Amino acid sequence: MRKLLTLSLLAATLAAPAFSAQGIQVNGTLVPQARVDAFVKQMTAQGQPDSPELRNAARDRVVMTELLRQEAVKKGLDKSPEYKSELENVQSALLANLYVRDYMKSHPISEAELKAEYEQMKSQMHQKTYHARHILVKTEAEARAVIDQLKKGKKFEDLARARSLDTGSKDNGGDLGFVDPAQLVPEFANVMTKLAKGQITQTPVKSQFGWHVIQLVDSKDADFPPFDQVKAQLEQQVQGKRFDAFLNQLKTQAKVQ
Incomplete structure (x- = not known):
């Protein structure tokens, strides 16, 4: 009985994914820890508190996704036209989102612009x-x-x-x-x-x-909230207006046939 229990525990240990500071080994493939961290960040941004339970759930999700990815590759789905088409769409959306974030970072809103927007709202x-x-x-x-x-x-x-x-x-x-x-x-x-x-x-x-x-x-x-109370909201509003103007400029300059 003890021998069977030992063999069962050994089998479970061999089957389970290995965790390390660099990431998770799943059937010999290293999944970077950054992928787990990105999932945790996504969940906390939606209001879930960071906790050991959330991180365990993130690891489980990443492991399951990797296992399914490996099965898809075995079946040759990574060579299919559907995969290539969807991959192009995802890459396009990702690059567009990265550009938006880069634009916002490289075009910060000044305090003077925020105060001007505040006064306009008041008026x-x-x-x-x-x-x-x-x-x-x-x-x-x-x-x-x-x-x-x-x-x-x-x-x-x-x-x-x-x-x-x-x-x-x-x-x-x-x-x-x-x-x-x-x-x-x-x-x-x-x-x-x-x-x-x-x-x-x-x-x-x-x-x-x-x-x-x-x-x-x-x-x-009429009561009007103080500037500091609405500053973050004003920043989003001004950034949105500025980026909309930039998009309109791109549209007018683009050749779309």
Whole structure:
């Protein structure tokens, strides 16, 4: 029994791939450790934590891929037209991706460019946000009836809960909270931004959704994140614009028939 167990362990040892600092020996073929490291890097980039379990899984994946590659070579698939065609596609995509990375590295974005992009973003954002309520109904006549009831002392919140068709705000008395006018349909935003604090529209406002009665509760200066908080996002944005311009230049100069 002991002899059989020893032979089994020996056979398992001989069959298992050998691991070293240089890589993994699989049936006498050395698979570089860099291939395992690349798989680990890919997984950690997708959010998986680096761990012994992940590295073991990476080694298993690399070993299995190498075993399948060896079987494919034995069958002559590396000489097939399909392999050669797919290999050309992979090589083209790889070289293109390497060029993109090299372009980004050799064309760094300056601090001045990032700050200019930041100021442009700020200028495009509304300087104020508005806290509004509204009551949405189907017809102009219904909206005028709501306005009449408000003039007689009915509470805006109560009428919104009873009559508004906007299911997202009616239970809150028509309250939309603080909103950027750019997030609203223009007909609504144009009227809302002209109201004084506490004022209610005296004529119904028509939009694609129906007829609105609007109350401006309050307004305040818009919050804009500090430069350092959005710097990384700005860098990607500026790099993207610059590379798009470069691609367009390549297209216009290329001879494609």
